[in-house]
Amino acid sequence: MDEQALIPDSQQGDLNAFNRLVLAYQDLAFNIAYRMLGDEARAEECTQEAFFSAYRHLGSYRGGSFKAWVLRMVTNACYDELRRRKRRPVIPLEPLNDTDEEIESPAWLASSDPSPEEVVHLKELDTAIDHCLSTLLPDFRSVVILVDVQNMEYEEVSSILKSPLGTIKSRLARARQKMRDCLQGFEELLPSEYRHEQEGK
């Protein structure tokens, strides 16, 4: 794919050229949205919204990394969704037990720390990561997702989030520390290197 050729074509109204760019970035965009929101349906909506927004603002693209430009739309869409969610918090349904009966007073839902019951349910590392990411503030979450989950460079992340390099570094350090504290509750799911380290203490 010749990205540099597709961009001007898209700006001149070539929808096929734009759609080829969409196909190139949709998986990455969806993954970031999913990690930011922890919800597949919402992530799908935000990814779609981000590509709509990219198409709408193609005229304002002034060169530089197109990937960073598109991913900025994605993170902005996610921030908007998180703000909406904060304004209108969703009340979770009463969880069901093994016999499909509602569990009364599920106080553990309110806690950000994993309770023993929660740990049992969070059998996969993926779920544990989602849980711990959800405990971070959005600004910290986006940095750790882009650097550690998506393996991006500081400079690229700085360009996507429009934040100085120093801010990216400090947010990343604090986010990693928080993630460490949270993931200690899911020790058995973590890579063996981590377990050995904990056992050696």
Add this chain to the structure above:
Amino acid sequence: MMTTRVKNEILLTISTYLDDRLSGKEKEEFEAHLSSDRETREMLESLRAVKLALSQAPRRTAPRNFTLTQEIARKIKRNAGVMPVFRFVSATAAVTAMLLFAFSYLFNPITAAAPMAKSAQENGIRRSAFEVNGQPVIITWADPYSSIGGMGGGGGGDVDAKSAESFSLESLAPAESAPVAEAAPAALPPELQAESPVLDAELPSITGSGPILGVAPSSADEESWDPSSSEKLPFIQMLDPWKIAGLAFLTVAILCGMGAILAGKKK
């Protein structure tokens, strides 16, 4: 005992070291520190494990294609064309409304009269300077021997003998038709006080509260002034043209702003 700031700096260095983003000198210094500090080593290893765990998190493929159809693309372009117009009109109308409100404040006859009101207030302060010992100046407009004029009243206890005498002295000041300003009882010269007992005897005694001198009783045919009458102006008369225009522009700004938001939300 490490301070929070030092801890944060060490954490930042560890995190940057993990990504191999320390400069040559910084890296050497940090590695030297690592060999001597167990706590920092443990922190480094635990953050390394977190980084590893996050990098191993499974990747998802998009559940569907997010490509745009011709119809959606047309809609987006149409909305994209309308939205800037709404935004521009909204912003312009808002600025115009603010300017109109500012003009309204500057040129409104009521607000512009503020300096006159201030002057009146200063006059009031000057007038109070004539008061003696906190008592107002007493002005008699009619023959004080015929009756005790004024619109006395008000609450209070009985007037004691001393205050009644004081009152008679004030009231029986030189009988002239022209207004005479007199000082409060305490400021009366002693010779005047010496002449007063003769006159005092002819006066009816006063009981009740002390009189308050003021406006003469109004006759029925006189038109009375209602100080609150200005508040009864219809609302529309209180609005000047600047304000009405400002409100109109503000309404346009709000409506266009809402239009821009709706156009932005439409897919």
